[in-house]
Amino acid sequence: MELFSLLFTTAGLVLFPLLGFSIFVIASAIERGRFWLKISQRQPKFAKELIALYQQQPELAVEKAQRNLDLPLARIMLAALQLKNPSMDTFRLAIETELRSEIPGLKRFMNWYEMIVGLAPLLGLLGTVTGLIQAFSGLNIGDVGGTKSAVVSAGIAEALVTTAAGIVVATIALVVITIFRSAYQRQMTLLEECAGQMELVQRCRLETIIEMVEAV
Numbered sequence: 001m002e003l004f005s006l007l008f009t010t011a012g013l014v015l016f017p018l019l020g021f022s023i024f025v026i027a028s029a030i031e032r033g034r035f036w037l038k039i040s041q042r043q044p045k046f047a048k049e050l051i052a053l054y055q056q057q058p059e060l061a062v063e064k065a066q067r068n069l070d071l072p073l074a075r076i077m078l079a080a081l082q083l084k085n086p087s088m089d090t091f092r093l094a095i096e097t098e099l100r101s102e103i104p105g106l107k108r109f110m111n112w113y114e115m116i117v118g119l120a121p122l123l124g125l126l127g128t129v130t131g132l133i134q135a136f137s138g139l140n141i142g143d144v145g146g147t148k149s150a151v152v153s154a155g156i157a158e159a160l161v162t163t164a165a166g167i168v169v170a171t172i173a174l175v176v177i178t179i180f181r182s183a184y185q186r187q188m189t190l191l192e193e194c195a196g197q198m199e200l201v202q203r204c205r206l207e208t209i210i211e212m213v214e215a216v
Contacts, residue, residue, distance in 0.1 A: 124166015
């Protein structure tokens with residue numbers, strides 16, 4: 001507690017928003033980390049099983065999707081699987097519409113991380129400027145004895161602490177957004193691949209039905 005008190009006394013008001021940013025990044029990173037861990041562990045296996053079921057028993061594929069509605073892929077596929085005898089265009093449109101609605105949830109906090117990456121160093125720079133202003137305001141050229149050395153030291157300390165804090169917060173946010181963006185891109189690739197395979201199965205089913213009707 002004494003360390004934090006010393007930091008805030010030394011760094012000034014600029015450290016408060018940086019502290020808020022750091023708390024937000026850490027708390028949201030824990031929540032997003034759990035989310036992406038669950039998705040990366042379950043969704044690839046679910047995709048393979050869903051495609052295999054849809055090829056053999058479409059009714060069971062619908063039930064499986066309904067049992068896994070906590071997965072984005074299940075919600076996306078269920079939007080198309082629940083349609084009765086859809087055309088290819090309708091089937092594809094249902095998937096694409098639901099996919100677009102899932103993207104904001106998958107990219108949650110991304111814009112905030114980007115803002116913090118850019119804003120935290122600027123706040124650190126602001127603290128640097130205010131600290132240097134304080135240091136130079138307490139510096140008298142004719143004061144050989146350095147009677148105002150405490151004011152100068154406090155200003156320099158504020159400049160250094162806020163600069164370091166801004167860089168640290170921005171670095172943490174950059175690492176977090178890089179990891180989550182990579183996870184997002186991997187899952188988007190999986191979603192698109194699964195959607196393409198499901199459309200292929202649906203096309204084959206429709207072609208089979210057309211051939212049977214023509215044969216009759």
